[in-house]
Amino acid sequence: MTEVSRSKSPSLRVLSHIHRASSHENAVWWMIGAGMLGAALFVPGFLDLQNLANVARQSAVLGVLAIGQTYVITAGMIDLSVGQIAGLVVVLSSAMINGDTSMTLPVAMLMLCIGAGIGFFNGVLLNLLRLHPLILTFGMLSVLQGIIFTYTDRSVGRTSEWLSALANNDLFGIPLSAFLVIALAFGAHLVLTRTRFGYHLVAAGGNAESARRAGIRLWRIRLAVFVVSGITAALAGLLLAGRIGTGYPLAGNGLELDAIVAVVLGGTALSGGRGSVLRSLAGVVLLACISNLLNLLEVSAYLQMFIKGAIVVLAILLNQSRKGQA
């Protein structure tokens, strides 16, 4: 592509430049831009501040999950257990707090530790057994689901006012949870792009053998990304509990796939070695916008599933076909 564009006339060069800028990695921003523009023009109520804040609140849980999943996928792995970690946290935290606000901090700490612990366990098993992470974390998904349902098959307890406020309230018209996710994302982005850990994580995902030869300890990277993923999953669970208000045992179902889709929409390669936290967040926003638009247009829930699935596949196809050309 570069060779060809060099020999073209200036105007063609500009065109091919635009094409390239709009291609692969940054496609998600273009899609959001185009989608927002279309929505603003044709869907009344979309640009309403209240509605946009709503979109942001809805994005928060998935946003936190997508941050952890970006690390995992960039490192060349995958974590299917995050949805059920979040689900476990929703049930446990609601049951333990049960409306007692003073319990919020200790329980939240405990939940983050549980998330980290499950992630650590995933990482250790991965290193010891050398199983494919897809299989391993699918097993963990199933185990956690079993634990949740052994504990309860109906909603238990009540979340605290603080968690509920964090998940639902605004500051200066902007949702608190949006502040949290954005701060977290920038922190995670900094770690990925400016620290040795981040550099080595990307390298390990790109070519594990090359990374090993460069003296990078793969087991440490693998362990660390699963711990990060477990912690973010637990945090997402706390936010989710705040939104739902009670310990609903099915709360986490399917979240892991939404998180993976958001990450891939953001241009992170499923094969590892390429990834950006900020673009994953854009992927989350894109997904939330689609849902929101379909709601505003009063599309039936079943049809929504159909449309969302089709849009996601199309968007990723667009992403890939352009990457192939470049």
Added chain:
Amino acid sequence: MPVLEVSNLSKRYSGVAALSDVSLSATAGEIHAIVGANGAGKSTLMNLISGTVSPSSGSISLDGKNVRFANPQAAQSMGIATVYQEFSLVPQLSVARNVFLGREPRNRFGLIDPARLMADTRALLSKYKIELDPAAEVESLSVAQQQMVEIARALTYASRVLILDEPTAVLSLREQENLFSIMRRLRDDNLLILFVSHRLEEILNIADRITVFRDGRKIETLAAAGSSISEIVNRMTGRERALPKQPAPVQENAESYTIEYKSSGDPQTIRIRCGEIVGIAGLVGAGRTGFARSLAGLSGRNGAVRIERDGKTLSLKSPRQAMREGVVYLTEDRKRDGIFSGLDLVANATAAALPDLAQGGIRNRRAERDRAASMLERLHLVAASLSLPISKLSGGNQQKVVMARALLTHPKLLICDEPTRGVDVGGKAEIHDILRGLAAQGTAVLVISSEIEELLSLSHRILTMRDRRFVAEMPARQTSEKDILMAASGAAPAKETS
């Protein structure tokens, strides 16, 4: 004083000796070449010195002190740098991030400083006159450029010993020259350079001393000055080298292919007759592989090809179609798109012939095995078992298996891209024999090679490419390496072919 001393070193793999009782001493400020046929123990020795594997017995000492390396990092931290034969780069990352992978510069907050990473890389590259963009993604670079990244990477920590395992196999002439000047410069900085290569001419040109290996044993260390290629080859093989063979003459009335290629500028037409071997010379980046890939229907990105056989136009829009018309391409990059590394020899050899071998879509293992066995035997492949995974074979033997796959599809026009890259002297001669034999049976053979010597001895005619155009056509018998180099580099006003 010797910087590196190896005494009575042996390495056995499950009882089989890969290296037996080798003693060797090399001094700082010397370029020490290691030569030998495949399986002679060169790579094993390099792996032992670089800490990749540990010895079964014997010892290694660096600067007079006994050392034992638990892993490659231990050797690296003592200033032993290795440029591996197979690349150890991360393709998705930039040149700079690859060069400093594992030792990125950090600022006082412990964060990586991307600007300094770029600047350090730029400084390193310009110090050694390596022309590369530090920000370029490694994936987007040519194989030769990737090799230079690999070398730059080793230079960041080579303080005592630099090990180069066949570094020039993929480099263009200019890059080779540059690498040699880097090597001389490091020698003057008092480094020891261990240099493994199959190209004896360049070894005589650059090395100070040469150690010859055969069958896992050290045969002799010679001074490069005053040695000749035939002396070295005799020690490598233990026998005299035969004279280069001639390709059989082409029949006057043979069928022929007319290939019209349009990439940059006007379309050009070349012809090749059945039974003819046509060499394609050119520097790396001249567009030889692009032409070959277009021709074989692999990719239209590098220009359009129109091909006729005796006036009948062939449509080759995919490798499948091309193969059906008997046009087969043998890749220059075995590891990436040649072998199925996890599969055994039979599966690798018969992969393209399966439609032929499977009756009604049901595989016939015995037929596959028979067909593979007879073809591999014809190619003189020596392997313990046909059930071995192909990754266990040497480069030369892997090449033969990949060739077997092509030959089992009965090609009428065979395009071989660097058929002897990473193949030792003996294997090379055998592959040349195979190609000559094919031509004698009426196959048209196009050979792309960076070794002009190879093209001169193998082909009837040699076409030279530059900037994605054919710039010269010469009969192999009446031309010299120099003529071709001049045409390839644009040093002389070469006459364009029609």
